[in-house]
Amino acid sequence: MDEVRVVVAHSERATLRVGDVFLKVDADQARVDAEVEAMALAPVPTPEVLWRKPPVLALAALPGTTLGRLGGPSTGSPAAWAAAGAAIRELHEAPLPARPGRAGRSIVALAAELDDECESLVRNGILPAGLVTRNRQVAEAALRPWPAVFTHGDLQIAHVFVDGEEVTGIIDWSEAGRGDALYDLATFTLGHEEHLGDVLAGYGADVDLDVIHAWWSLRSLLIVRWLAEHGFDPFAPGCEVDVLRSRM
Template identity: 80%
Template sequence: MDEVEVVVAHAERATLRVGDVFLKVDADRARAAAEVEAMALAPVPTPRVLWHQPPVLALAALPGSTLGRLGGPATGSPTAWAAAGAAIRQLHDAPLPPRTGRAGRSAAEVAAELDAECAALVAEGILPADLVTRNRQVAEAAFRPWTPAFTHGDLQIAHIFLDGDRVTGIIDWSEAGRGDPLYDLATFTLGHEDHLDDLLAGYGPGVDVDLDVIHAWWSLRSLLAIRWLITHGFDPHAPGCEVDALRARM
């Protein structure tokens, strides 16, 4: 092995790839422990844990590839997207895990954080007030009663691997736990709205998915993420990323 690939790195954590092994270094040891626990409980394919010596977690690489990434083109057939939807549904139908995940925070807690972020985005001149105000209104639909499910909590499009039309694994489980299942569906399709119907086709017939809530989570997740992304060296203004997702709601 003649090189080490930096997959992602910021002040909180870093992920390196060395051959067929991913090394995750996390400053929060509890977060890595939660990831190991969630993968053991999840009824879907996950990476094999090679060893865990805090603060480092070693995972075997998954075969296949993802359907894309936020800000990049989406790939895969409608059948592949439906396969991803079926895997997400299998997770959501599983027995509830013991802990509450990121998708399970109370409406009051999320609303308070959202209001603070919206105020900061405008005060710091990051986004225009009308864009923030409109998306804050759209986000309101997420604050409704929901039935808890086993959620991934950070189910970005780059976190599900497929080989053809078969899901080979789901990665990055540190935010998993009891939560709102529509949060996962919205996170996976953020920036790739044109594939939502394909995903829902696999998620299951007879499942009533409120599209207003999906739109709400697109707005809410984007508003909450922008300042964090800027602080950690990412660009939410890049084409197809969070700011474009907010503009799509105008």
């Protein structure tokens, strides 16, 4: 009998692996609906949906391995990172989905959320005021009008699988929808700034690096407290707090 392995688990959802099957347990069926719909629309490889019986979604495992993880070394070659950049560009050039995604929040709403979170981080002693203030200044560059594209919305490097120089699949599409292309690029390179050039070479389009840097700061500021409250460690070497410190 195959071993049951917990891939990730917190109060919102959990993912288990049994052999070559991933079981995603999520009580929010709207989120699961969004994920299934996005995978059907995406022009890049995605996991096969084996079956669905709420609250469980069963997905087939993808071939290949991830490019690494936040806080850990990259296991991919420059060519593999470039291939990922090309796949991201293919996604961004696809017809727009109907849903707004995580990367598509309004500037006003995002700025208000960011200000509230920065105030909370300082008030509760989670991060030093100077670190928060500097990164809030850097984050300002992301708060600008952007052309909507088809975004993944949570494009961590652990969500992209490669085999050699070929992208074999992208997982975890629950945050997908219309949004800012540079949010995806920044999420993908968060904590791995050394590979940004490789990704952009594959992406094949000029981007505003100040906005990429801004999204690194903004995403990290918004997620530090959530991670700490859900059993993750944003203070681990190479993770979100180190990303914030790198902007100083």
